[in-house]
Amino acid sequence: MFVMVISFVFDLIQNGVSRYMEHQADVYGMDISGVSGETAATAFDRRSAYNLSDPDPNPFIEFWFYDHPTLKKRMAFVREYW
Numbered sequence: 731m732f733v734m735v736i737s738f739v740f741d742l743i744q745n746g747v748s749r750y751m752e753h754q755a756d757v758y759g760m761d762i763s764g765v766s767g768e769t770a771a772t773a774f775d776r777r778s779a780y781n782l783s784d785p786d787p788n789p790f791i792e793f794w795f796y797d798h799p800t801l802k803k804r805m806a807f808v809r810e811y812w
Contacts, residue, residue, distance in 0.1 A: 748797040756804060760811050770808040774801050 760770060778785045778801045785801040792800055799807075 742794070745793075745795070745797045749799050752798045753807070756799075756807060757811070760808060767809040767811055771805040774805045774808070777801070 760767070763770075775785075777783075783801065785805075787796070787800060798804075
């Protein structure tokens with residue numbers, strides 16, 4: 731029971747850290763590739779269609795289960811970044 735509680739807490743922390751690292755990877759990818767924000771957003775959009783993922787899940791579901799930023803957030807970021 732103790733291990734389950736500890737795992738429960740650390741999974742939330744690990745997902746938050748992973749989302750932060752993925753955001754940093756997006757920044758690096760935009761810097762190194764030189765593609766436009768619209769091109770990157772289109773790639774994310776195609777990826778979501780291919781993977782059948784929800785681009786804009788409920789914030790609670792994102793916080794609880796997602797270890798990557800949502801595609802909607804990633805697309806908004808790349809459009810503004812470059």
